[in-house]
Amino acid sequence: MAHEHHEHHGTAWNKAAEAALIRAGEQWTAMRASIFDVLASFDKPASAYDIADAVSKAQGRRVAPNSVYRILDLFVNANLARRVESANAYLANTHPDCVHDCIFLVCDQCGQTTHIDDDKITGTVRAAASGAGFKPVRPVIEVRGTCADCAQN
Structure with missing residues (x-):
């Protein structure tokens, strides 16, 4: 049995992600926002290296994959992202205000x-x-x- 939830898109998605992170007791920093934006832009699971490359290009400076991994772990714990274990890759959660197993x-x-x-x-x-x-x-x-x-x- 599937449950109902509201999937977010565009600006509403970013606002929902920001609110979920703040509810988890964390800050929504510029770097976290950048990583979330890039993660949300992928239509397939993305690795931390894919995300680091995209953020580095967007910011014109190198962003280390280790920093991205830490933020992705934070996102998974706050329900902003899901980790596809077999691919060691991540997907942005379109409904971060809904906690459930996937x-x-x-x-x-x-x-x-x-x-x-x-x-x-x-x-x-x-x-x-x-x-x-x-x-x-x-x-x-x-x-x-x-x-x-x-x-x-």
Whole structure:
């Protein structure tokens, strides 16, 4: 069962991300805003190196990937971004005001990653982990395969 949430775009997306970060007790700095803007511009999961390169070009100065990794970790913890574990890459969360577990569908051919919500499935995963005496913090569910576009080609 999927749940309802409001996905943000454009300026509203940046405002929602800023508000979520502030609610998490963090500051919305110029560098964090730049990294979020670049992350949100990618249509596929982006690595910290991809983001560092894009921010470096935009600012005309080198931005170290290590700095980007720290900010991305902060974004994941504050629900501004999601980490696609198998790709070691990140996606901006279009609904940072909605906390839930995600399921990623990752295309092995083109790299496109689709995010879906299904609280019934993720709830079952959490319950199974709890039943095994494990305290789940952030389930990561990824399904590798072929997207609809690549399947047609």
